[in-house]
Amino acid sequence: MSHGLSPRPATARKSSDLKGTIRIPGDKSISHRSFMFGGLAAGETRITGLLEGEDVINTGKAMQAMGAKIRKEGDTWIIDGVGNGALLAPEAPLDFGNAGTGCRLTMGLAGVYDFDSTFVGDASLTKRPMGRVLNPLREMGVQVKSAEGDRLPVTLRGPKTPNPITYRVPMASAQVKSAVLLAGLNTPGITTVIEPVMTRDHTEKMLQGFGANLTVETDVEGVRTIRLQGRGQLTGQVIDVPGDPSSTAFPLVSALIVPGSDITILNVLMNPTRTGLILTLQEMGADIEVRNVRLAGGEDVADLRVRYSELKGVTVPEERAPSMIDEYPVLAVAAAFAEGATVMNGLEELRVKESDRLSAVANGLKLNGVDCDEGEASLVVRGRPGGKGLGNPLGGEVKTHLDHRIAMSFLIMGLASEHPVTVDDSTMIATSFPEFMDLMTGLGARIEQAETKAA
């Protein structure tokens, strides 16, 4: 299992109105990048609001293994970075656990150095495709040793002088875009990434903040051309990480589906490359009030007041997928309580996340009485307002396949279903949202973790 723990099932039961105000922990994407860029930049980086999930902590350990000094004083993480181009060869394999982001971005960052770096992870990460990052690195002159199908474990060795490339990202992936840009940091000349469909832009914004010479041009069709001048200087920064919109999705959907609920979620990142779920839920009739919009550390941040709502099925525009890619599992849960059908297309990337999320969601919904159709890259969910007949009276367990978002989504489902919903494991929730159980039960959610199953 992940993190060497035995599985720990959990059950969610029909709950009465959820009430209260919560503050969501830091954004995972920004937290990974804060450790990476802080570890790389010359001088001191100070980070508050960092997500202390297992995924991010593994990124911090990898940066330490390559020379960064990282410590925590009170609530502030303080990093003494090595300086761009000055990472040290790691002495042991870098273990990224469950984290695609940590692993793929660090492959770009370290892979172009003229030393060996080896990348390993848990059973979920070991199944995920790495070719999408290894192929552009090969073009830059990196030697790659990988398991069959370009899976982990992977060992990389960069050339004496990496080759700057122009790379058109073939799928909508911020991880691939970022890996190429991070490789460009230690490559002479200009590395260019062409992004036909915009994905989360944290790498671009944060690298500019650290002093990189990076420009973005967007043409009339929305195609973005990102140019990075390699081997420039990066300087330590002060970062306050805003709350994670992907974690926000769980209490948000729970308040929408549990009758009588009224909750407030503070300090949520509202970067438009991340807000597709909020927009979609509003189109479904969700009562989400966006309050106190402000700018913090160059990002839009707001508080959300969310009240129980009678939802209606919609067709989600396919081009919105990148701005809500991690939120489809919990959107499917919201759809299970909506009147009519919700149609989701353009979901091919869901098949290569921590699990095959498309089939994990469809199987979990069916196990709990939801009428749905899984297509090659689509999902149609026909909802049952009020949740009558939903859940599994026999205690059948949703298979989570080491996927935190599957576990959390189905626990949210159980809060408004007639019968309980049980997931076969909840330990991996700690990879992205260690506070999930406490925050949810604090709002009044009836979720219980069972004893750990014998290994």
Ligand SMILES: O=C(O)C1=C[C@@H](OP(=O)(O)O)[C@@H](O)[C@H](O)C1
């Ligand atoms: O760059 C990032 O921080 C992320 C990019 C997305 O992955 P892909 O690039 O594979 O779409 C997302 O699913 C992941 O949770 C975080």
Ligand SMILES: C=C(OP(=O)(O)O)C(=O)O
């Ligand atoms: C896909 C995710 O993360 P990663 O790719 O970093 O494992 C996620 O958190 O939903």
